[in-house]
Amino acid sequence: MSALWAGLIDDAALFPPGNAPLEKAVPAHIAHHRAWYAQLVGPFISPVGRLDELARELGDDSCDVSVLLPEGPSQLAPAREFSERSVGPRVTAVELVVPPGMTGRQVVAALGEALPADVRVYVELPRSATRNQLLQALEGTDHHAKLRTGGTRAAAFPDERELASWILGCVRRGVPFKCTAGLHNAVRHRDDATTLEHHGFLNIVLATSAALQGHRADTLAALLAQSDPGIVAEQCRRLGDDGIAQARAFFTSLGTCSVSDPLGDLISLGLVAEPAHPHHAESDAQ
Numbered sequence: 001m002s003a004l005w006a007g008l009i010d011d012a013a014l015f016p017p018g019n020a021p022l023e024k025a026v027p028a029h030i031a032h033h034r035a036w037y038a039q040l041v042g043p044f045i046s047p048v049g050r051l052d053e054l055a056r057e058l059g060d061d062s063c064d065v066s067v068l069l070p071e072g073p074s075q076l077a078p079a080r081e082f083s084e085r086s087v088g089p090r091v092t093a094v095e096l097v098v099p100p101g102m103t104g105r106q107v108v109a110a111l112g113e114a115l116p117a118d119v120r121v122y123v124e125l126p127r128s129a130t131r132n133q134l135l136q137a138l139e140g141t142d143h144h145a146k147l148r149t150g151g152t153r154a155a156a157f158p159d160e161r162e163l164a165s166w167i168l169g170c171v172r173r174g175v176p177f178k179c180t181a182g183l184h185n186a187v188r189h190r191d192d193a194t195t196l197e198h199h200g201f202l203n204i205v206l207a208t209s210a211a212l213q214g215h216r217a218d219t220l221a222a223l224l225a226q227s228d229p230g231i232v233a234e235q236c237r238r239l240g241d242d243g244i245a246q247a248r249a250f251f252t253s254l255g256t257c258s259v260s261d262p263l264g265d266l267i268s269l270g271l272v273a274e275p276a277h278p279h280h281a282e283s284d285a286q
Helices: 022-032 048-058 072-083 104-114 131-138 160-173 201-212 217-225 229-250 260-268
Strands: 009-011 041-047 063-069 089-096 120-124 144-148 177-180 251-256
Touching (some): 022 041, 048 063, 048 072, 072 089, 072 104, 104 120, 131 144, 131 160, 160 177, 201 217, 201 229, 251 260
Parallel strands (some): 009 041, 009 251, 120 144, 144 177
């Protein structure tokens, strides 16, 4: 398993459109971390209000958890409490939505006082005029941005020009980011069932690399619009290990309700090699 794609997939099985019940999502997540592709899979994403339920479902098992805080810093207390537990969910990240009227500086100040240093923070950037102000507040901190790349409605999907401007803003300010929603697959495509146009995570890798090389937004937008899987895969191969690693240092992960879709795409495009005899990750890591 290539370390280039380590931690790429944050397991959002509980969220739309998958909406898996917790009693199925938790065993599936544990199984992912025992599989040959375990290195690819990051934390389990849980709403803050379901942490107790998650702890009960885990029992004697444990897992890394990224906690979703839809009401912002006011919900940090239970996340911190769980981060201090020695068993059950290990809080390794929080993902928060900024409440209306709260400035980026206020968010950063609240985070600095409320969380251990080893808990990664993702601040969701809104599609509004406050986005740049929030991004400016994140510059120079250890915090990350979160970009919403889709949803269940066409209006939830930023087009390639809008997404290009987000990526360029993050790279220019030195702020790593994750993406979430509508990003199940490697390459830009139109979903046959919904007719919605989805971004591809490999397109985002390419656009991030272009931003790091100093290219302008129109170049990034063209890379995000590329829908030929063969071309996108070849462009990724041309980046080489160093180029992909540099892009991944900024584009850290994607949240998706499906682990199998992005994994399957990486395999089919020849960017991840499935072992002839898949076995447990504990053996694979030796």
